[in-house]
Amino acid sequence: MALASTVWDANLYLKFADARMRPALDLMGRLDPANAARPGHAIYDLGCGAGNISRILAERFPGAPVVGIDSSEQMLDKARSQTADKRVSFAKGDLAHFKPEAPPSILYSNAAYQWLPGHIDMFPGLMKLLPSDGQLAIQMPRNHEAPSHALMHEAAKAGPWRDKLKGIGGIARVEEPARYFDVLKPLSSALEVWETIYQQVLTGKDPVAQYTSSTGLRPFLEALAEPERTQFYETYAGLIAKAYPTRADGITLFPFRRLFIVARRA
Numbered sequence: 001m002a003l004a005s006t007v008w009d010a011n012l013y014l015k016f017a018d019a020r021m022r023p024a025l026d027l028m029g030r031l032d033p034a035n036a037a038r039p040g041h042a043i044y045d046l047g048c049g050a051g052n053i054s055r056i057l058a059e060r061f062p063g064a065p066v067v068g069i070d071s072s073e074q075m076l077d078k079a080r081s082q083t084a085d086k087r088v089s090f091a092k093g094d095l096a097h098f099k100p101e102a103p104p105s106i107l108y109s110n111a112a113y114q115w116l117p118g119h120i121d122m123f124p125g126l127m128k129l130l131p132s133d134g135q136l137a138i139q140m141p142r143n144h145e146a147p148s149h150a151l152m153h154e155a156a157k158a159g160p161w162r163d164k165l166k167g168i169g170g171i172a173r174v175e176e177p178a179r180y181f182d183v184l185k186p187l188s189s190a191l192e193v194w195e196t197i198y199q200q201v202l203t204g205k206d207p208v209a210q211y212t213s214s215t216g217l218r219p220f221l222e223a224l225a226e227p228e229r230t231q232f233y234e235t236y237a238g239l240i241a242k243a244y245p246t247r248a249d250g251i252t253l254f255p256f257r258r259l260f261i262v263a264r265r266a
């Protein structure tokens with residue numbers, strides 16, 4: 001299967017919007033509406049992508065301005081073109097150096113910080129941006145030990161592209177839940193850390209490889225030119241099909257572990 005583009009492919013990502021929406025909503029369910037109603041404060045959606053969740057945050061918390069931050073122009077263009085609500089704005093920014101323009105009452109981030117190496121050391125700084133009782137809410141995939149991610153490295157070693165893919169780590173390591181608890185506890189008046197394994201229901205050809213090619217597989221694909229990019233993708237897709245077989249009903253179940261953190265500023 002040829003891949004038209006390996007930049008953040010907003011359309012490919014949105015194809016899986018439903019499966020990816022569920023954890024975003026589960027995280028949102030732990031936000032305190034009292035925070036969203038703080039005058040002069042904004043809700044930030046950090047790593048907002050195409051803005052799907054930013055718009056839902058604004059619907060769920062009427063009255064609060066929502067600011068989506070992302071480093072990808074392509075995602076921001078898509079977000080702006082799809083957002084009519086004037087309370088929602090988008091700005092380009094690197095989460096590694098995030099400085100809010102308006103004071104935040106909620107710092108929300110769905111499936112973004114796993115891209116930043118050393119993100120755990122940034123979380124205390126985020127907490128310090130919040131007022132007392134403000135909330136930091138973060139969701140990250142923690143599936144790097146599952147075959148979907150382990151087989152990226154196996155496929156990377158299994159062809160003439162070996163040297164070009166050496167050292168590509170893919171998604172930065174997401175630590176054990178207790179590590180986040182320990183780092184945030186001194187700054188929190190309430191702290192929840194939990195994991196959920198979602199049994200994602202996928203259909204179609206190469207469903208798991210298609211899923212990861214818009215996220216964790218992306219750095220590997222970007223490092224290769226055609227025809228090696230497609231050859232590498234097909235090697236990975238072959239390995240992954242054995243690990244996640246398609247059932248007689250055409251469904252492929254893709255178990256996916258995600259880590260959630262909700263901290264209330266002391």
Ligand SMILES: C[S@@+](CC[C@H](N)C(=O)[O-])C[C@H]1O[C@@H](n2cnc3c(N)ncnc32)[C@H](O)[C@@H]1O
Nearest residue numbers: 047048049070071072075094095110111112115
């Ligand atoms: C998997 S998408 C999630 C998008 C959105 N939060 C959602 O749930 O639909 C991850 C997003 O993080 C952004 N991102 C990755 N590293 C970033 C960084 N250092 N600074 C800002 N955004 C970043 C990517 O551009 C991408 O839009």
